[in-house]
Amino acid sequence: MKPREFRQIVREGLFTGTTLNVCEGYVMANLAVVPKEYAFDFLLFCVNNPHSCPLLDVTQPGDPRPLKIAPDADLRTDLPKYRVFQHGELGDEPTDIVKYWRDDFVAFILGATGALHPLFEGANLRFRTTGVHKTNIECGPSGPFRGQMLVTCRLFPSTQEAVRAVQISSRYPGLHGAPIHIGDPSVIGVDLQQTYSKLDPSARVAPPAPNEIALFWGCGVTPQSVAEDAKLPIFISHKAGHMFFPDVLTEELAAI
Amino acid sequence: MKPREFRQIVREGLFTGTTLNVCEGYVMANLAVVPKEYAFDFLLFCVNNPHSCPLLDVTQPGDPRPLKIAPDADLRTDLPKYRVFQHGELGDEPTDIVKYWRDDFVAFILGATGALHPLFEGANLRFRTTGVHKTNIECGPSGPFRGQMLVTCRLFPSTQEAVRAVQISSRYPGLHGAPIHIGDPSVIGVDLQQTYSKLDPSARVAPPAPNEIALFWGCGVTPQSVAEDAKLPIFISHKAGHMFFPDVLTEELAAI
Numbered sequence: 265m266k267p268r269e270f271r272q273i274v275r276e277g278l279f280t281g282t283t284l285n286v287c288e289g290y291v292m293a294n295l296a297v298v299p300k301e302y303a304f305d306f307l308l309f310c311v312n313n314p315h316s317c318p319l320l321d322v323t324q325p326g327d328p329r330p331l332k333i334a335p336d337a338d339l340r341t342d343l344p345k346y347r348v349f350q351h352g353e354l355g356d357e358p359t360d361i362v363k364y365w366r367d368d369f370v371a372f373i374l375g376a377t378g379a380l381h382p383l384f385e386g387a388n389l390r391f392r393t394t395g396v397h398k399t400n401i402e403c404g405p406s407g408p409f410r411g412q413m414l415v416t417c418r419l420f421p422s423t424q425e426a427v428r429a430v431q432i433s434s435r436y437p438g439l440h441g442a443p444i445h446i447g448d449p450s451v452i453g454v455d456l457q458q459t460y461s462k463l464d465p466s467a468r469v470a471p472p473a474p475n476e477i478a479l480f481w482g483c484g485v486t487p488q489s490v491a492e493d494a495k496l497p498i499f500i501s502h503k504a505g506h507m508f509f510p511d512v513l514t515e516e517l518a519a520i
Numbered sequence: 521m522k523p524r525e526f527r528q529i530v531r532e533g534l535f536t537g538t539t540l541n542v543c544e545g546y547v548m549a550n551l552a553v554v555p556k557e558y559a560f561d562f563l564l565f566c567v568n569n570p571h572s573c574p575l576l577d578v579t580q581p582g583d584p585r586p587l588k589i590a591p592d593a594d595l596r597t598d599l600p601k602y603r604v605f606q607h608g609e610l611g612d613e614p615t616d617i618v619k620y621w622r623d624d625f626v627a628f629i630l631g632a633t634g635a636l637h638p639l640f641e642g643a644n645l646r647f648r649t650t651g652v653h654k655t656n657i658e659c660g661p662s663g664p665f666r667g668q669m670l671v672t673c674r675l676f677p678s679t680q681e682a683v684r685a686v687q688i689s690s691r692y693p694g695l696h697g698a699p700i701h702i703g704d705p706s707v708i709g710v711d712l713q714q715t716y717s718k719l720d721p722s723a724r725v726a727p728p729a730p731n732e733i734a735l736f737w738g739c740g741v742t743p744q745s746v747a748e749d750a751k752l753p754i755f756i757s758h759k760a761g762h763m764f765f766p767d768v769l770t771e772e773l774a775a776i
Contacts, residue, residue, distance in 0.1 A: 304560035308578055311567065312588070322564050324662070332568070332660065404588065406580075434776050437693075520690050520776055 266290075267334065267509035271342040280344045280359045282505035288382065291439070291514055292507040293320055293333075294374040294484040295343060296491060297361075297500040300325045303370040305407025309490065310372065312404035315482030316413055318375040318438045320510065326367040333510035339371045345503035352495035361500055369500075374484050375438040376507055377416050379514045383432050384418075389425045391418045394469045396460040396483050400453030401444070403486065408494040414460055414483040415444065415452070419476040426477040433481065438517040445480040452480065460485065461504070522546075523590065523765035527598040536600045536615045538761035544638065547695070547770055548763040549576055549589075550630040550740040551599060552747060553617075553756040556581045559626040561663025565746065566628060568660035571738030572669055574631040574694045576766065582623040589766035595627045601759035608751035617756055625756075630740050631694040632763055633672050635770045639688050640674075645681045647674045650725045652716040652739050656709030657700070659742065664750040670716055670739040671700065671708070675732040682733040689737065694773040701736040708736065716741065717760070 267287050273279050283292065298306050303325070310317035321330040328339045341360045348356040348364055358364075384391060394417045401413040420426040426446065434442040445452050456471065456478070472478060488501045502508060523543050529535045539548065554562050559581070566573035577586040584595045597616045604612040604620055614620075640647060650673045657669040676682040682702065690698040701708050712727065712734070728734060747755045758764060 300560070304556070304563060307560060307563050307567065311563065311575055311578060319567055322567060437775065519693065 267511050268336070270509055271334070271337055274344050275338065275341045277359060283344065283507045283509070284505070287509045289513055290509055291320070291379050291512045291517060292376045292509055294376050294488070295339060295502040295508050296372045296374065296487055297369050298491065298496060299366065299498065300368040300370055302407070302496055305409055306372065306491065309403070309406035309409040310374070310487065312406055313413070313482070313486070314437065315440055315444050316403060316484070316486035318440055319372065320375050320438055320512070321373040323371040325370050328365060328371065330371065330373050330510060333373060333512050337510070339508070340365050343502045343506055343508050345506035347501050347503050349492055349496070349499045351497060352492050357503055364498070364500060372487070373508060373510065374487065375440065375517070376484050377440050377481055378507070379439050380433055380436065383514065384429060387428055387432060389420065389429055391420050391425070391429070392469065393418050394456045394459070396485055397454040397456070397458065398460050403490065409490045411490040411493050413444070414486045414489060415454065415480040416483045417449070417454070417456060417478055417480050419472055419478055421476055423477060426479055429479055435518045435520055436514070437519055439514070440482045440484070443479040443481050447478060449478055454480070523767050524592070526765055527590070527593055530600050531594065531597045533615060539600065539763045539765070540761070543765045545769055546765055547576070547635050547768045547773060548632045549766055550632050550744070551595060551758040551764050552628045552630065552743050553625050554747065554752060555622065555754065556624040556626055558663070558752055561665055562628065562743070562747065565659070565662035565665040566630070566743065568662055569669070569738070569742070570693065571696055571700050572659060572740070572742035574696055575628065576631050576694060576768070577629040579627040581626050584621060584627065586627065586629050586766060589629060589768050593766070595764070596621050599758045599762055599764050601762040603757050603759050605748055605752070605755045607753060608748050613759055620754070620756060628743070629764060629766065630743065631696065631773070632740050633696050633737055635695050636689055636692065639770065640685060643684055643688060645676065645685055647676050647681070647685070648725065649674050650712045650715070652741055653710045653712070653714065654716050659746065665746045667746040667749050669700070670742045670745060671710065671736040672739045673705070673710070673712060673734055673736050675728055675734055677729070677732055679733060682735055685735055691774045691776055692770070693775055695770070696738045696740070699735040699737050703734060705734055710736070
């Protein structure tokens, strides 16, 4: 399915589920919406932490259309599920945010790591994921936005496959780019048995085998996590797993 | 000379000239300073036009230190010459901006294309430059910042060398990255005999020979040009050719 068709179905309220394996070959993206008052600080946070926050598009204040990556999309209706935070507390999980939208809202669209999986599989790489983990790496702060980097981890069964995964992901800075760490998880404060969200379905994975190499990538939940911690009067994101699909093929993002 | 030593000499007022061939192997950078009120729009302009505005660092409001790329530098004193624009008019060309500095100033440091030359020369590429040209390509606008992309042009005497220049520059998105156009200048509205600034010393170059291939890169004068046109109450930049040197080796910016 093309992203445009999928967005139409979502807009009509006919799909509110998770977006795994939708729109094959296309980029999937995270959403973060903040009032204009906080937009400079949040944009600078993204610029300062590109491994966590690969910017694909930023809207003009009040305009719900991401003109660069999906000009006919409406970010208020085209994601299956949203989360609305007020002063850091989750207040609502609506299927659209029309009633919350304001003239001073700025939306940030951030590349999601999931689009790397087909690339890894396309190169015959074997790997397993362990979920999202909190590290001890401090993000570059900006205004009220500060906190520790979250990462995704993938375990590869050979050094050759790990090296190839570095090469492939390096080509896609818009999808978090190269890994931020390789090897011993404890060096960055991670215990693979502990995931950021207890609801994470990939939690409680088998511990790494002796031959397995752990690679860690910046995770798009980081900006969401720091925005929650900043306790803005209002902050809106997509609900985990309920992503936005722009009109951008993964291969269009390849840097080289 | 190391950037730190050079900055010290400039800070003491002992050097106010152009910075060609200073600090070999290091990145050189453009400066743009806007009041916080305009910082979101200007930052978004940079994000939307990465070929013109490769962000190396953005300061916190009021802080003259670029913490990411030269933490002990002072952007008010460490460039040889500045330009101060008021409502779009050039008002002053001081050797420091201490008396203009305000608590709400945000400084943007943008990678400059000059650091590519040693890389091209290091790969034995032959080329000549024709100066800075205005194209008919509209930049992605943001708030009051809009206008046509400026480019630098380099002529290569063989296709092999042109291809190699694409490969090499693609590795450095922080130095404007890959070319934005190859070949016929008129396609992007450029006449190589016409340069953006009549003061440009490389103006009136010999026209391209039949074997020469023109490559065009986004130019760091673009954000300066759109900021002037936006006629902000105050806007400060470096004076052309009087660059800032951060503690960053060119090779540190290589993306792959």
